[in-house]
Amino acid sequence: MSSAPEISHAGEPAPLAEAPPRDLAPLVAELRAAVGDDWVYTQEHQLRTYESDGLLQYHVIPGAAVLPGSAAEVQAVVRACAQADVPWVARGAGSGLSGGALPISDGILIVLSRLKRVLDVDLENQRVCVEPGVTNLAVTAAVAPQLFYPPDPSSQIVCSIGGNLAENSGGAHCFKYGFTTNYVCGIELVLPDGEMIQLGGKELDPLGYDLLGAFVGSEGTLGIATKAWLRVMPAPETTRTLVSFFDTTRQAGEVVSEIVQAGIVPGAIEMMDELAIQASEEMAHAGYPVGRGAALLIELDGAERECEARFDEVVAICEKCGSDDVRVAKDEAERQLFWKSRKAAFPAMGRLSPNYFVQDGVIPRTKLPEVLERLDELSEEYGMRVANVFHAGDGNLHPLVCYDGRVEGEAEKAEELSGLILDACLDAGGSITGEHGVGVDKKKHMPKMFDEPDLAAFQMLRCAFDPAGLANPGKVMPTPRLCGEVPGPYRIHPLEAAGLAERF
Amino acid sequence: MATAEVTTERPGSPEEAAKLLRSLGEAGKAVRVRGGGTKLDWGGIGEPVAVELEMGGMAKILEHNVGDLTAVLQAGVPFAEAQAAFAEEGQMLALDPPLGEAEAATVGGVIATADSGPLRHRYGGARDLIVGISLALSDGTLAKAGGKVIKNVAGYDLAKLFTGSQGTLGLIVGVTVRLHPKPEGTATAVGASDDAEQLAKAATLLAGLPLEADSLDAAWQDGSGRLLARFGGATAAEQAEAAAEHMREAGLDGVQALEDDEELWADLRAAQRAARGEAGDEASGRGRGASLKVSARITDLGPAIRTAEAAGGSLVSRAAHGLSWITLDSGDLVRRVAGVRDALQPRPVVLLDGPAELRRELDPWGPLDPGALVVMKRLKERFDTTRIFRPGAFVGGI
Numbered sequence: 046m047s048s049a050p051e052i053s054h055a056g057e058p059a060p061l062a063e064a065p066p067r068d069l070a071p072l073v074a075e076l077r078a079a080v081g082d083d084w085v086y087t088q089e090h091q092l093r094t095y096e097s098d099g100l101l102q103y104h105v106i107p108g109a110a111v112l113p114g115s116a117a118e119v120q121a122v123v124r125a126c127a128q129a130d131v132p133w134v135a136r137g138a139g140s141g142l143s144g145g146a147l148p149i150s151d152g153i154l155i156v157l158s159r160l161k162r163v164l165d166v167d168l169e170n171q172r173v174c175v176e177p178g179v180t181n182l183a184v185t186a187a188v189a190p191q192l193f194y195p196p197d198p199s200s201q202i203v204c205s206i207g208g209n210l211a212e213n214s215g216g217a218h219c220f221k222y223g224f225t226t227n228y229v230c231g232i233e234l235v236l237p238d239g240e241m242i243q244l245g246g247k248e249l250d251p252l253g254y255d256l257l258g259a260f261v262g263s264e265g266t267l268g269i270a271t272k273a274w275l276r277v278m279p280a281p282e283t284t285r286t287l288v289s290f291f292d293t294t295r296q297a298g299e300v301v302s303e304i305v306q307a308g309i310v311p312g313a314i315e316m317m318d319e320l321a322i323q324a325s326e327e328m329a330h331a332g333y334p335v336g337r338g339a340a341l342l343i344e345l346d347g348a349e350r351e352c353e354a355r356f357d358e359v360v361a362i363c364e365k366c367g368s369d370d371v372r373v374a375k376d377e378a379e380r381q382l383f384w385k386s387r388k389a390a391f392p393a394m395g396r397l398s399p400n401y402f403v404q405d406g407v408i409p410r411t412k413l414p415e416v417l418e419r420l421d422e423l424s425e426e427y428g429m430r431v432a433n434v435f436h437a438g439d440g441n442l443h444p445l446v447c448y449d450g451r452v453e454g455e456a457e458k459a460e461e462l463s464g465l466i467l468d469a470c471l472d473a474g475g476s477i478t479g480e481h482g483v484g485v486d487k488k489k490h491m492p493k494m495f496d497e498p499d500l501a502a503f504q505m506l507r508c509a510f511d512p513a514g515l516a517n518p519g520k521v522m523p524t525p526r527l528c529g530e531v532p533g534p535y536r537i538h539p540l541e542a543a544g545l546a547e548r549f
Numbered sequence: 550m551a552t553a554e555v556t557t558e559r560p561g562s563p564e565e566a567a568k569l570l571r572s573l574g575e576a577g578k579a580v581r582v583r584g585g586g587t588k589l590d591w592g593g594i595g596e597p598v599a600v601e602l603e604m605g606g607m608a609k610i611l612e613h614n615v616g617d618l619t620a621v622l623q624a625g626v627p628f629a630e631a632q633a634a635f636a637e638e639g640q641m642l643a644l645d646p647p648l649g650e651a652e653a654a655t656v657g658g659v660i661a662t663a664d665s666g667p668l669r670h671r672y673g674g675a676r677d678l679i680v681g682i683s684l685a686l687s688d689g690t691l692a693k694a695g696g697k698v699i700k701n702v703a704g705y706d707l708a709k710l711f712t713g714s715q716g717t718l719g720l721i722v723g724v725t726v727r728l729h730p731k732p733e734g735t736a737t738a739v740g741a742s743d744d745a746e747q748l749a750k751a752a753t754l755l756a757g758l759p760l761e762a763d764s765l766d767a768a769w770q771d772g773s774g775r776l777l778a779r780f781g782g783a784t785a786a787e788q789a790e791a792a793a794e795h796m797r798e799a800g801l802d803g804v805q806a807l808e809d810d811e812e813l814w815a816d817l818r819a820a821q822r823a824a825r826g827e828a829g830d831e832a833s834g835r836g837r838g839a840s841l842k843v844s845a846r847i848t849d850l851g852p853a854i855r856t857a858e859a860a861g862g863s864l865v866s867r868a869a870h871g872l873s874w875i876t877l878d879s880g881d882l883v884r885r886v887a888g889v890r891d892a893l894q895p896r897p898v899v900l901l902d903g904p905a906e907l908r909r910e911l912d913p914w915g916p917l918d919p920g921a922l923v924v925m926k927r928l929k930e931r932f933d934t935t936r937i938f939r940p941g942a943f944v945g946g947i
Contacts (some may be wrong), residue, residue: 055715169753170871182606191757200598213702221701226706227677242920248844248868250663250674252897252917252946256708258676262702279759302616308639328646348761350784407698411616413669440617441698446792448812476701483703494696494703502692503705505931509924521704531930 051197055251067151069108072129074221076111076153077504080417084112084159092103095154098139098146099200102456107134107148114157116176116233116241116271119155123269126153132515137177137208140200142403143465143484145211145232145264145520154295155269157207163187166273172230172247173275177207181214192277195222197386210270213262217313217387222278224480225263231274234260237511238332239266247274259506265517267510281346284312284483285356286380289363290337290370294318294433297339298413300366304343305410309355311438315342320388320397320432321445328393329386334370341368341437342387343508344380385438390434391445398447400456402463407479410440416476419469420444427452427462441479442470464490483521491523504528555598561606563683563691563722564758570720571689574935581939582716584658587648590825590902591662591830592715594909594943604657607722610634612697618678618728619697624657624721631656631788641731643672647822648814663713666818667764667779667874672729677714681725687935691722699727700769710928717943718932720729732763732781736789737810739777740801745858748774749851750800756847756869758790766817768862769854776801777817779810823876824902838878839903841889845896846871856892860885874901883910890915914944 077085086092087109096104108131113119126133132152139146148154157370160176164185169171173184173194181201184194197216198204204214210232215224215326231245244260245251260267291297297316304311317325317340331342341363346357363371374380394401408416417433424431432445444466448459467477467490477483491500500522508528510516519525554867560566573580578599584588602829605623612621616637620632628649635641645666648654654664665674671791673676681695694707711721742748752767764779780788789806796804807813809861824838827875843853850873857864859874862885866873879886890898901915922945928945929936941947 066701169757169848171757171869172846213706215700223673223677224700226709227673234918236924240920240923242924243918244921247846249872249895250713250842250844250897252899252914252920253947254714254928255663255676255709255712256921258712259708262706279757280760281761289747305618306616307728308732310730314771339844347745348759348784348791350787351782354783394786407696407700409614409617409619409698436700440698474696476696476703477704479698479700480702487703491704495693498690499694499704500680502686502688502694502707502932506705506707506710506928509927509931513928531927531934 057524063081066130067108069131069151072125072131072153073109075125075129076109079125080113080118084114086110095136095139095148095156098136098141098144100142100144100484100486103144103147105148105150108151110156111162112159112262112460114159116160116235118241119157119269119271120235120241121161122153122155123235123237126515127237127239127513129314130513130515132408132518134517135207135269137205137211138180138203139484140204141208141212141484142405143478143482143486145482145484145517147485149519157205157269158234160271163301167247167430168192173276173277175206175275176206177210177270177273180204181206181209184277185410188277190280193229193280194277196225196228204500206273206275206392207270209271209440210261212480212482212496213267217315217436220314220436221310221312228276229257229261229273232257232260233272235271237267237516241271245274264484264521266507266521268516281508283352284344284346284347284380285352285365286342286344286374287353287360288372288383289341289343289368290334291339291341291366291368292310292337294339294417295414296367300341300363300368302409303362303366304359305438307358309345311343311357311359312346313342313344314436314438315387316340316433316435317387317390318433320430321434324393324397324432325390327396329382329389331382331386333386342383342464349387354411394432394445394447398449400448400450402446402459404442404444404446404463404466405478405481406442406444406467406475408440408442408470408473408475410437412473412475413437413440416469416473420466423462423465427458429459429462436479439479440475454468466491485520488521488523491521557601557603559603559606563685565690566602566607566653566722567685567689569602570685570687570937574687574689574937577935577937579937579940582661582720583924584655585627585653587652587654588658588662588664590761590908592939592942593913594890594905595701596940598939600722604655608655611723613638613929615640618724619699620728621697621723621725622656623723624655624660626656628656628659635728636731638754639731640728642726643668643678643729643947645818647818648914653724656724660712660724661714661716661721667766667814667867670762670764670869676709678727679708679712679724679725682711682721683723684711687719687937695725697725700792715939715943717939718929720927720936732783732785733783734808735763735781735810736806736808737777737779737813738783738789738792738796738804738806739775739813740793740796740804741773741775743773743799745769745774745854746851747800748776749854751776751796752850752866752868753847755792755795760788762792764814765843765868767850767868768817768864768868769818772858776868777813779814808833811838817865817941820863820876821874822902823863838876839882839886839902839907840901841875841877841886841897842899842901843873843875843893845873845893849896853888853893856889858924860889882907886911917944
């Protein structure tokens with residue numbers, strides 16, 4: 046999504062210890078045996094495809110890429126890596142925006158795009174079971190029109206469920222419906238040691254610790270899901286959508302507050318500022334008034350009676366807060382146009398600026414006016430334009446920092462500004478990422494949000510799943526860590542482990 | 550068990566709690582965390598504990614961010630007190646577990662047990678409403694995860710890991726939760742049937758409709774059942790009337806829509822924990838009953854009702870989630886609980902409330918994926934390094 050060029054500090058995660066480059070040849074031979082010659086890539090021209098995910102300024106050529114065709118093959122690949130003590134990175138559609146699927150130069154990239162079967166559609170029980178390479182949109186397609194799958198990241202045409210699980214993807218409608226983690230009720234999981242386990246299934250509330258809750262959003266560091274059972278819901282009876290324009294973002298922000306305080310929970314509330322409106326209009330041609338200070342896209346969905354009653358209230362709030370231009374979608378075509386305009390804001394920015402960074406930060410919604418003021422100050426100080434697109438309901442900001450990569454030093458300056466935006470979010474009590482993840486891009490910001498004991502607790506979780514540290518090392522945590530020995534007196538009995546080894 | 554030897558500690562701050570835990574860890578003294586004491590039965594008997602850590606000293610509502618619909622709570626806050634504070638601003642924590650009202654269930658206890666009530670239908674469970682957590686671990690560290698905003702993917706989701714961990718990984722010191730607007734009006738459609746299959750069919754039908762009900766419960770007792778759909782919002786009564794029409798079409802009897810529905814739902818919540826109400830009377834030799842939680846599917850409601858009835862029990866079900874609570878009165882519980890498990894296997898059936906003899910006789914949790922259990926044991930080792938938090942009380946003897 047970002048059109049940033051390479052920047053100089055881009056690179057792979059630091060290795061855990063100084064070591065000579067690994068000889069991957071014996072492992073590659075094993076991988077070939079496991080998945081077939083055709084599905085193991087070692088030539089640079091083959092591997093170039095995978096050097097970056099959706100965040101193009103980071104690129105690393107993996108040691109080899111392997112494309113398993115079944116869960117059993119994924120298990121064989123992971124087990125072979127474990128035996129060879131070689132780290133690996135899992136990759137879905139490669140649309141992630143934090144460098145979470147950035148390869149390791151002397152590691153293996155496990156590409157899951159061949160695992161794209163919808164395994165079970167159970168309409169009565171409102172469950173779908175898919176392989177990780179199935180796209181987000183294909184889940185809803187499998188159960189439409191009666192049911193739908195609520196998480197809807199804007200890349201939903203291409204992004205895969207496996208990637209959604211790794212990133213705990215949200216989307217425009219998550220203020221009302223929640224995130225991926227609220228809709229995953231089971232997974233089949235290959236652990237980094239090659240064991241395969243099942244967590245949950247079609248039923249809710251599996252026994253024991255909530256490993257599912259820990260896994261979803263763990264950015265590929267705890268294992269590879271080879272199946273996912275997803276909850277789908279009855280599709281809303283009705284959907285009403287409007288776009289409303291204001292002179293200032295402050296007015297638009299007031300609307301959001303009033304709506305929420307009135308007890309209304311819209312499916313989506315999206316805000317664009319002046320620059321974002323201008324960009325999106327240049328691309329989508331929806332007849333938006335270029336020059337207005339802010340636009341709100343508000344969508345209510347649900348039971349028809351409730352939706353109609355509430356929608357009238359929303360229109361009244363928009364007018365009360367100073368909008369003289371409220372446009373209600375007459376039909377599905379107009380609704381689609383509204384959404385097209387909103388979604389065009391990112392790519393359209395390329396028409397206004399040679400390059401831009403997409404930032405992803407979160408603030409408590411009530412802090413919006415002061416954070417926007419701070420963003421304006423920063424924009425002025427750096428002499429760079431910042432366009433703002435927000436998931437306003439949940440306070441998720443996507444400032445777009447515009448710059449010209451052809452000018453020496455601009456990319457670095459823009460990146461610095463981008464980082465200061467995150468500081469502003471944290472100062473307001475927010476988070477460094479609402480949906481793009483930490484990956485490799487934001488790990489340096491983690492210590493601003495979490496103290497050492499917090500990071501140590503994260504590592505405890507990671508070590509319980511991946512004691513050898515082979516799954517996507519160098520991501521999420523600000524500095525590489527080893528697991529070390531388990532302290533304390535309690536150990537799993539060797540016989541217990543031996544018994545399990547037989548079971549799988 | 551030598552209960553007389555259990556001492557009570559009441560730390561007044563997270564720092565005090567962490568210090569206490571560290572010294573207990575060094576001394577190898579096992580500890581049990583106590584909130585309101587409404588779910589002390591839950592879990593395995595486990596190994597004897599030396600200390601009960603009582604949460605009354607950490608019971609402050611730290612923040613109620615009205616405009617942001619979030620709250621930061623110390624774990625010892627009585628659940629009812631938090632709800633009363635939120636209600637003053639027309640808001641609620643969308644959890645309504647049994648005994649969360651008049652009785653003394655605490656926020657931390659509800660989170661640690663992942664207990665829930667009828668509102669789960671619309672808003673999800675404790676795991677879906679918690680956005681941040683503060684922990685004290687047995688090595689004396691204080692750690693946090695998540696944040697104070699409702700959308701956040703930075704770091705690992707330890708809040709979910711600790712939700713439902715039954716006090717076996719560490720001490721939940723405080724939580725940040727997402728709040729929701731409290732609906733101004735509510736109304737409920739209710740219909741009845743003596744035919745379990747017909748009731749189950751009606752429940753499946755309603756679960757599949759885009760009703761946006763707040764709650765959708767089925768209940769069964771003494772040969773007859775009810776289906777209840779509750780609505781909130783500006784048009785609650787009209788929505789309940791529409792749901793009532795669907796119930797009539799599904800052939801349910803005595804269908805009506807009620808606006809005065811508070812008691813109806815209070816009764817249902819109470820029914821979910823009815824076994825606890827049946828307090829043992831040792832003088833008369835009458836024992837206590839048992840409550841079981843069944844994790845099943847929407848289409849399992851019919852078999853769940855038949856199973857409950859065959860065991861001489863009653864049932865409350867979150868119909869669209871496939872979750873049911875079966876209550877058995879006293880008498881011959883080991884055999885009857887085993888019978889329920891046999892009939893419903895492989896669905897997990899967890900024993901919640903029940904007399905100690907029963908929990909000694911059978912594993913309250915039941916079997917789980919052995920590979921998953923290995924990871925859980927590793928988690929226990931990593932987080933509870935001195936193994937002091939309720940040792941032996943959780944799944945697989947964790």
